[in-house]
Amino acid sequence: MPLPARPLRKLGFLTIGLFDPADPGAGHESTLRLVHLGExxxxxxxxxxxxxxxxxxxSPVAVLAAASQRTDRIELGTAVTPLGWENPLRLAEDLATVDILSGGRLNPGVSVGPPMHYERVRAALYPDTGDVEDFGYERVRRLLSLVRGEPATAFSGTEGFEVFSDRVQPQAPGLGERMWYGGGSLRSVRWAGEQRMNLLTSSVVKAEESSTDFAEVQLAHIRAFRAHHPDGDRARVSQGxxxxxxxxxxxxxxxRYRRYAQQRLARTAAPQGPARLLFAPDLVGTSAEIAERLSAHAAFRxxxxxxxxxxxxxxxDDYVQILTDVATRLGPALGWSPAG
Structure with a gap:
């Protein structure tokens, strides 16, 4: 089995956190239990x-605030927060607050673009400004500047009995360096690198003119990101x-696992939809089998x-089994050692 070009240093997991609408508390509780198990x-x-x-x-930020009080070490992230639904200033305050509560463990991941089904939700989300909202990179720039401590207003000082700051409060040292961008195109990953962000690359990318092979396209994205990042080859990239x-x-x-993967396999055969999205196949099998496939994956390497x-x-119970096997068998097979 070929060894990865870079030894696996950090191992994480991502969950969607489903719940029964008749009993939402149980689903949120199970997500918190999974985070605690992960630690x-x-x-x-x-x-x-x-x-x-x-x-x-x-509301992942609220869930992660709760998770921060049940854990001591594990890093907590969003993958990703679609900024079209957010006010950058208010989000910056929430992120900084949770980062302080967690002791500096928050890793916020964000993306741009109009909210999903925007025409259906615009009246509720932006009833007065829906036609002029900017859902592009400028929204991320605003968030980054606020998280990194740049002024939010020209006013500061005392007014009556109240003291005002010109920066978002609280200020969370280091949070600005732990901001991630969920990028799936060459344009987006280059931009993320130029902004000194970290890169989240998932199981979905946009096909490029040069290739429709998922691993090749993802590899090109990773290299383009690092080429545009001040840290070069040391710039952080996480694959999902x-x-x-x-x-x-x-x-x-x-x-059930094999049936699940088989039902999703057809979409990986060719680019999908007008955006020409490429989907990676789900990897199902023993840890040894998966480790071999990952070690041969150009982007994973x-x-x-x-x-x-x-x-x-x-x-x-399925998630407990999967996480336990990942931590005790697959991770070590990839050269990873558990933290703590």
Missing amino acids: QLGFDSAWVRHRHLQYGIS LVVIPTDSASADQRE EVDEVAFALPFTFDY
Whole structure:
């Protein structure tokens, strides 16, 4: 089995945090339990996704605030926060607050673009400004400047009994260097590098004119990002493929996992839709089998951090089995050592 060009240094996982609308507390609690389990297993990071107007986590920042009080070491991230739904100043305050509460463990990941189904939600989200909202990179620039401590206003000082700051409060030292961008195109990864952000690259990328091979395109994105980042080859990149080890799975679990991956396999054969999206196949098998496939993956060989995505719609016990196998078998097979 070929060894990765970069030894795996950081191992994380990503969850969507599903819940029953009739009993949402149980689903949120199970997400918090998974984060705590991840810390116990030695994972370096746990990430949650935004799901607006769906039965998934709509407020990851609030969930991660709770997770920060149940854990001591594991890093906590969003992968990703779609900024089209957010006010950068208010989000900067929330991120800084949670980072302070966590002791400097927050890793916010963001992306740009109009909110999903914008025409359907615009009246509720931006009833008065929907036609003039900017959903491009400028929204990220505003967030970065506020998180990094640049002035938010020209006013500061005392007014009556109240003291005002010209910067977002609290200020969270180091948070500005832990901002991530979820990029899937050459344009976006180059821009992220120029802004000194870190790069989250997932199981979805945009096909380029030069190639429709997922691993080749993702590798080109990683190299372009680092070429445009001041830190060059030291710039942080995290890969987020869907990985499902079956070492300790029951026969029923193995069959369900393989069926899940098979149902999603057709979309990986060619670019999908007007955006020409490329999807990576889900990796299902023993840890040894998955490690061999990853070690031969051109983009995986270029990174030393991963945040493997947990599949949607599985049961809590399935996630426990998958995370346990990842931490105790797959990670070590890739050269990783548990933290703590």
